Amino acid sequence: MRVYVVDNGGQWTHREWRVLKYLKVDSRIVPNTTPFSELADLDGLVLSGGAPSVASDAGLMGNNGEYLDKAEYPVLGICAGMQFLSEHFGGSLGPSVNPEFGRVGLKVGDHTDLFRNLPSEFNVWASHNDEVKSVPQGFVVTASSETCPVEAVRSLDRPIYGVQFHPEVENTENGPQIFQNFLNIISERRR
Template identity: 45%
Template sequence: MTRIVVIDLHGQFTHLERRALRDIGVDTEIVSAETPADEVDADGIVLSGGPDMDRVGNAPDYLDGDAPVLGICLGMQLIASELDGAVGSGNYGGYADVDVEIVDDEDPLVGSLAPETRVWASHADEVTELPEGFDRTATSDVCGIEAMADPDAGLYGVQWHPEVAHTERGEEVFENFVAICESA
C-alpha cells in the first residue's frame, strides 16, 4: 500500500489532507514539521498549508529526499522560497472560490483538470516567481501562479486547498499525486 506522510505546517485543514488520502486508500499519517526528514519513510510527502513561514521546522529538508512532494498553499510557497523562487503578498487576501485555468494539460498533477476547475484558495501570500526548473501549470484572474511543477525533481505545488469540499475536483488532485508516487 502506498504511504504518504502529511507534514503539519500548522494549517487549519491539515487533518482534512490526511483524511482525503485515507479515503482514497492511502496509508497516511500527520507528522510534526519538527520531525527530521531522515526519520520518515514514505512513498510521498505532502507539505500542508499553514499560517506562516516561521513555523515550518524541518519541512525544507523533505525537498531533498527521493519521495515526490506536493506542497499545498504554504507548502507550495515553501518549495518556491527554498528553491530560489519568490513569494509575496497577494492582491486578494482571505479564502474564496476561484476559477483556475489549467495551462499545462500534460502535467501529471493537475493536467487532468483541464481546461479549468473551481477551487477554494487563500491568496494572502502566493508564489510570485517560479524556481528554476519549474513550470506554471495553472493560473487565475486572482493569482498568476496557481500551480507549479518540476516533474523531473518530483516537486509539485498548488495554491488552492484540494482537501476541502468547496474545491470541485480536489480528490482527483490527490489521486493524481498517488499515481505520481506509485510511479516514482
C-alpha cells in the same frame, strides 16, 4: 502506499489526511519538526498549509527544507507548503495583490501530472494572503487564476509539485482527483 502529511499548522491539514485515508493510503499527520530520517521510507509526502507567512516566519516551517532536499519520492506542497518550496528553491514570495479567500476560478495550463484528465477550467477554494511572485529556475507554472498568476507549479527535473489552492476541501472541484493524480505519479515511479 504510505504518504504522510507534514503539519505546518493549517486549518485543513487534517482534511488532507482524511482525503488520503479515503483514497486508501496509509497516512499519518506528523509535526514539521520530525527528523527526515523518520520519513525516509515513505512513498510520498504532503506539505500542508499553515498560518505562518512563509517569507517572514520561515522558522515556523520547521524541517520542510530538509524534506525537500533529501526526499527521493514525490512531494506535494499545499498553500504555505507551495510557497515554502518555491522560496526554498530560489523563487520569491510577497503579499498577494489580490488575496483569495473562498472560490477561485482555476485555469489549468499544463495537464501533464497533477491535472491529468481534468478540465482546463474549474472552481477551487483558496485562502491566502501571500503568493509566489517568481517561480524558481527549473520550475514551471501549471495553473493560474484571474487573481493569482501562480496557482500551481511543478519541477522539471524532480517529482516536486505545489498548489496555492486547497484540493483537500469539499468545495474544491476535482479535489480528490488531484490527490489521486499525485498518488498515480507515485505508483508510476515505483514501477
